[in-house]
Amino acid sequence: MTGYTDVSMYGATPMALPLLLGGVVFWVYLVYRWALPRPIAGIPYNKDAGNSILGDVPAMVSHVSRTKQIFTWLAAQNVKLNSPVVQVFCRPLGKPWVVITDFRESQDILMRRTKEFDRSDFFIDIFSGLLPDHHIWLKTNDTFKAHRRLLQDLMTPAFLHQVAAPHVYSAAMDLVKLWEEKLRLTKEHPFSAAVDIYHAALDSVWGFTFGTESGVSTTKAQLQLVSSLQALDLPADVSKPANVPSGPNPPAFDAVLTLTESLEVTVRSPLPRLHHWFLRQLPYMRRAKACKDNMIADELAKAESRLTHGAAADQGVRCALDDVLRREFLAAQKEGRPPMYNTRTIYDELFGFILGGHETTSTTITWALKLLADSQEVQKKLRSTLRAALGTPAVGNRNPCIQEITNTQIPYLDAVIEEIARCSLTASGNARCAMTDAEILGHRIPKGTDVFLMGNGPSIFSAPFEIDEELRSEGGRAAKGRIGSWDPEDMGLFNPERWLTSDEGGKEIFDATAGPHLTFGLGPRGCFGRRLAYLQLRLILVLIVWNFQLQKVPDELGGYDAVDKVTHQPQQCYVRLEKAE
Template sequence: MAFPNFSISTYAIAGVVFVLVYLLRRAALPQPIPGIPYHKKSAKSIFGDVPSLLRHQARRPEVFDWMTAQARELNSPVYQLFVKPFGRPKVIVLDHREGHDIMHCRSKEFDRSELFADVFSGAAPNHHIVLPTNAQFRAQRKLLLDTMSPHFLNNVAAKHLYKQALNLLELWRVKSRLSGGHAFAVDADINEMAHDAIWAVAFGSEVNTIRSQLELLATDPAVQEPASIEEAIKLPKATLPAEYEAVMVMSDSIEFSLRSPWPRPAHWLYRQTPTYKRANALKENLVQRHLEDAQRRLLKATSREDMIDCACDHMILRERQAAEREGRAPQYDTPIVRDELIGYLVAGHDTTSTTIMWGTKFLADNPSAQSKLRAALHDAYPEAHANGTLPSMQAIIKTDVPYLDAAMEEISRKANTGPGQYRKTTTDVDVLGYTIPKDTDVFLMANGPGFVEANPFEGHIREEQRSKTSREAKGRIPDWDETDISAFKPERWLKNGVFDPLAGPTSPFGAGVRGCFGRKLAMLEMRIMFTLIFWSFDLPQLSKGLSGYGAVDKLTHKPLQCFARPIDLLGKKEDSTTA
């Protein structure tokens, strides 16, 4: 049998190729950080921990519960994951004290993660979220900073939020009449209401997503009732306004990049699609139109601050004032201004709507808590209760209702809308006795031990392993009682009837300089929404088939099921309100 007669050069080339492949594979293999626990099997594969994650997602479309589970498997509150070939390990921290300390007291050692730039730079490359914490970041946040002031929230934002909430109440009354006692899906309703609300706050105009639904249902469309009262009914869906769809495409594009190991290339591919191009063109046109309208109204000699009707107006007036102080020409329409407005719209819509979805589920499944909330609201607004009308917008803003505050905080704790916070080390740091190198992404989990479930790692951590500031803060935020930590219990936030925001660990909005910019607006919207929903409706507990707690992790941690069977407690649409 004859064998091929290869030349020396052929063997040399083959040897070089073999070495290159070997070196490439070595480079692609995870490079564990010394001393930090990890799965040994994962370190031997170029795919790292990804196969384990994919097996988990084949059973349920969640990511963050899997991340929490790895800590239990490794029996450590600090561990590392390998989720990107050629990429650095990600370090996961599951300790509420240390996480709070990192966000509040160690901002010079931990900055925003590169993940934010990777995920958001395609859709909003000039938004402050993609910037490190520097002078430019601080300057850009000031563009909309006053929209979180009490004056703007109470006098501008609240009226828009209240009006859109009334639209949702009307929609649910119509749907309840058509549903014949069946439950119906409410996740899209809540999502669309939140979009209409933040749109109005941002631009002062109506996009009328909910009104589109009402117009369709007003025609009394044919509806097929399920055979069993335990089944949900499917109601007709209107064609939604193009403005709404454009914002949803922007949001979907961010989610698309978030799910990819390589977010920037993934978003570039998404931007090439005709759908994205149409949505982006519409979005640019809309923002330009609203900026021009604000300039026409507010740049007159007779313009006053009390003419501000939205965030866009605020930016125009503040830019004029800043330009006058600094002796420069004003810049009213720039890529930064546009991206800040779009970020305000997308972020303000998705997180709040998700939390409200979870809130309707928790309170429906906990009728005692729902009854206590309604009783507390009736006590807070006795005149409206006596007259059978809704509390006014001003009454909701001004009245202290401790049980409502407690319910909102408990909903936020249990919802895990944002299951954690990402940071990146700016230098070599020590966390709970482990050394984490510079430029390492660190995820501070808020969806597991110490937050919503018993903490198996409490005995693993010696006090001397904690940072100085963490040791000094011991006891400032007490641990939850682990006997009922997993339960939905608003009372845990009340001390002698007074709401205590520091009753125990929670982190729905992060903390420190990189904490959620829109926290105050989100809390105001939830205050108005939960007050009006549970004043107007009883949401009875549904069958297990309609009240599951599975979730999907996208931009937020969304419930897979969100059904309701609203029972009208007022018996009519409320246009008039009293205190």
């Protein structure tokens, strides 16, 4: 019996190994096939990506490593595949993304199809780690609406002009004074302006978020340092940049900058939620978060003290934090409960307000410097238009005040700001998630699919795709012509005149519907801070152009990072200034 067992075992071994290996290969093949991307039927995609477990990730990562941009790569796929609707595979084992580069279809989805398309899961992946209780990534539900009620007064004309504007104006004037000192020191040399703009924007949003009692201003500190300098060691070649010393930032500012940069990393990652989780475990991120939370806790305590001394009766609101706590106080009274001030919701909404109020504004202003320096005729016309419209400060040889800047209708200024917003592409795309099976331009979009609506490609910066009107939704067809379209010959150029028209009397007017752009999104989930952004751009831009002539800098200091004419982000921000006449 023993011998029989031995013979069977050893005799079967040569047959068992091939069967075993064959089984392993078979299962590996099945797993491989299961892990391949699953394309949505009928929508174009990169064929090589469809045959790889990693999909489009290697191509996307290669592009992002060169350009630091993900949305430019997305829009480039529509151009490459010659279709207004394409799909890309950017999440291993995940559903494909659908990318749309047609303004009218994007407008229809954002404004009229809000029940079919809601906030994208992409935003959940990006923001939930840093802002776990902020409305930006929430679906449109009762929780989202409750969060927005806390903030609803912050975009009213009263708050913007009475609370926010003085802080923005003060920060802009500090920037002007700083640059006057840098102009004295650098003479005709260019110098880096990106950090100055970034700090001025952060100073302003810090002020109207927490009030003057916070006492934090990096621009003032930098001005004090630069004013103490008598001269710099300048390069002999005037085209070479001057190196201007800079001082340290307050710890709270550094914490905000560190946390902001973590979002910039994860937005470019194929696995952003996991990537950000690993970042949050690092000691420097833990320190930054603790510093940020401690700072907000201190400001909350001050605001609560102000509230108990009269602000509850609509008195004494001097900053966003005061208004948010007043809102919570009134809501608690109405609901018959104690107010809850020290909550994660308030912490995250305040921090989100700071992020949104400085990051996008500073990026757009750096774009403005670049565009105006490269477009001397536009800059010259803007300055002469400002001096004509604001005659009293021009004659008095002084800077215009807040009311003069904000209350005077200046169509050309509005046109320049709108064109800067269009060309800056601070937000190059909007993302939505299909909440049900839907149809876009004749293509079935399965429930749960993330849809990216691009603002940096065809129909906005290059000739639109030809699309059969019958493929559009009924609402999309009915809305034809409500927003103008751009001439394909110059739609990729910086040209503020495109936003100007004339009324029946021949008077020049600004027309916000002259043509498309999606920088601030559209519809109920469009940019909450849009009005604030326009106010910041108006005040800062007027004071810069009023005081300085922005001269063109050498190409190596002011070039554009361009990939197939799709990328629209300046590589760096250097300025060369002269005093405005």
